[in-house]
Amino acid sequence: MRADPASGIVSGIVSGIVSGTVLEVASAALSEAAERAETRLAELPEPGARTEAERATATEIKDEIRLLRTRFMEAYAEDVHDRLTEGGKRELRVGELVEAAAEAFPGLVPTAAQLAAERDRPQAGKEGREIDQGIFLRAILASPRPGRHLIDAMLRPTPRALRLLPEFLRTGVAEMEAVRLVRDDGVARLTLCRDDCLNAEDGRQVDDMETAVDLALLDPGVRVCLVRGGEMSHPRYRGRRVFSAGINLKSLSSGGISLVDFLLRRELGYLHKIMRGVRVRDGAWHSPFVEKPWVAAVDGFAIGGATQLLLVFDHVLAASDAYFSLPAAKEGIVPGVANLRLTRFAGPRLARQVILTGRRVWASEPDARLLADEIVEPAELDAAVERALARLDGAAVLANRRMLNLADESVDAFRTYMAEFALQQAIRLYSEDVIDKVGKFGAKPGSR
The missing domain is CATH 3.90.226.10 (2-enoyl-CoA Hydratase; Chain A, domain 1)
Incomplete structure (x- = not known):
């Protein structure tokens, strides 16, 4: 396996998260690792122009930082939710919740600027940043108190x-x-x-x-x-x-x-x-x-x-x-x-x-x-x-x-299903087979 400075950081932060590092320290470490991952991705061509080897490198970079995000949310989902909602006093809809997370925990989910850049690209040309939103929302929904709070917020009138x-x-x-x-x-x-x-x-x-x-x-x-x-x-x-x-x-x-x-x-x-x-x-x-x-x-x-x-x-x-x-x-x-x-x-x-x-x-x-x-x-x-x-x-x-x-x-059965759906659907959106299939649909005159 190649030596890489980020690899040591990844293993160290995972160890720290699992052992119960306080939220602020873990968040700062995650932010640093995410910044390093972004620097490495920026050195590669745009997603649609990458060679097979470059796509493999990008996948490796993303897998490393996504493991960190997963471990972070497994350890701190309730703490993160309490920080974003002021202990449950604020009811945030799903879009508002991910926006708040991007501000409060840099590197945890994509920023508004990153999402805006992705929005203007075809599906095949995106980096797949919504998968990171899926990681975050799976943990929120899987945790009973934050998950129920989000579901209740989504049942409010718009x-x-x-x-x-x-x-x-x-x-x-x-x-x-x-x-x-x-x-x-x-x-x-x-x-x-x-x-x-x-x-x-x-x-x-x-x-x-x-x-x-x-x-x-x-x-x-x-x-x-x-x-x-x-x-x-x-x-x-x-x-x-x-x-x-x-x-x-x-x-x-x-x-x-x-x-x-x-x-x-x-x-x-x-x-x-x-x-x-x-x-x-x-x-x-x-x-x-x-x-x-x-x-x-x-x-x-x-x-x-x-x-x-x-x-x-x-x-x-x-x-x-x-x-x-x-x-x-x-x-x-x-x-x-x-x-x-x-x-x-x-x-x-x-x-x-x-x-x-x-x-x-x-x-x-x-x-x-x-x-x-x-x-x-x-x-x-x-x-x-x-x-x-x-x-x-x-x-x-x-x-x-x-x-x-x-x-x-039951609401809890729905909540548990939606937790896994949030991640699995995000992964499917950026899978090669889906991109290939919907690309063919989009090319057909009059296709829906």
């Missing part, structure tokens, strides 16, 4: 939703780029309206969906909520409703899909709010959450993230010519929390077929009954949706859905 709430309460309408929200006789109707890209998901869609979910939950005039795809202008589906094509692979290829602001915000934010509700009533003797029943109607298809979304709904309808899929094997990433939830809906065998081999389940198949509550002819879907909304508009529905969700998935 500032954007609170700004829009008075106008929505007055008009019953909120028009956003990716979602149109209308209150209609006690029903919040969320229509996915990215008509040019088959409702493919990106950062804009996640922000609009969380805003719309917050507004629907916060409005006391809403009793039940519906999500459905709108009519498309995409040439292949012009004039037809489509639910969603899942993650926008063009955005992923171009580097526009963020671990924190898209993949983690999506799961910890609006999907979890649909399931648990929005947290607004601290100190209430009954529950701090405002919840509503949720119905989904699938026209055309629910691909990838769209099928993930269905797993948090109380009632799912689908047109008989629709299909469901989780093309994780094709795209190379982890399909959100579907690996935790799909087994209890569909059983272990079908879940593995769908996730590991990319099996597409058509609504006309018997197995589709495990993914949707009702399969109806396309012409009958509108009427079936209205009947489903009426059935869920009942006084006892909220209490029973809460108990069902607690029985199906």
Whole structure:
């Protein structure tokens, strides 16, 4: 093995961390090691221009410093979280938490400048700094007290939703780029309206969906909520409703899909709010959450993230010519929390077929009954949706859905899953096979 000054520092700091070095000393040592690692990386060409040997060198440098970050967080996750949140007094969303960590603990996670530089590059040209965010967030979420604190913070209404709430309460309408929200006789109707890209998901869609979910939950005039795809202008589906094509692979290829602001915000934010509700009533003797029943109607298809979304709904309808899929094997990433939830809906065998081999389940198949509550002819879907909304508009529905969700998935089970997901998804985003696959998708004319 080659001699390197950083190697001795790595082993020494690991030893110090494991033996219980105080936080300040360990943090300073980590910062010094991270600075040395950055100096060595800067001596190499940009990621997309490196030779095979240079890529191996870069990997070795990153592995060394990532081992340090992992050991540091294993030893000090609670102390770090207490420092960032003032002992739990500050509730920071996931993006705010990593930003605070970059300021308070240099070298632990990428800085805002480093992330900005990465943001302008295609996925193949990035250094993979989001993996370091994954290391940090895995430790935070895996630790019960910090992890639960972060989950609670993510269940708060967003500032954007609170700004829009008075106008929505007055008009019953909120028009956003990716979602149109209308209150209609006690029903919040969320229509996915990215008509040019088959409702493919990106950062804009996640922000609009969380805003719309917050507004629907916060409005006391809403009793039940519906999500459905709108009519498309995409040439292949012009004039037809489509639910969603899942993650926008063009955005992923171009580097526009963020671990924190898209993949983690999506799961910890609006999907979890649909399931648990929005947290607004601290100190209430009954529950701090405002919840509503949720119905989904699938026209055309629910691909990838769209099928993930269905797993948090109380009632799912689908047109008989629709299909469901989780093309994780094709795209190379982890399909959100579907690996935790799909087994209890569909059983272990079908879940593995769908996730590991990319099996597409058509609504006309018997197995589709495990993914949707009702399969109806396309012409009958509108009427079936209205009947489903009426059935869920009942006084006892909220209490029973809460108990069902607690029985199906405890908050701690979700927290533990999300801890490992934070790191594994980050690693997958920068794996060679994923970069190669999404690069091909991005090159196809009209690809989502």
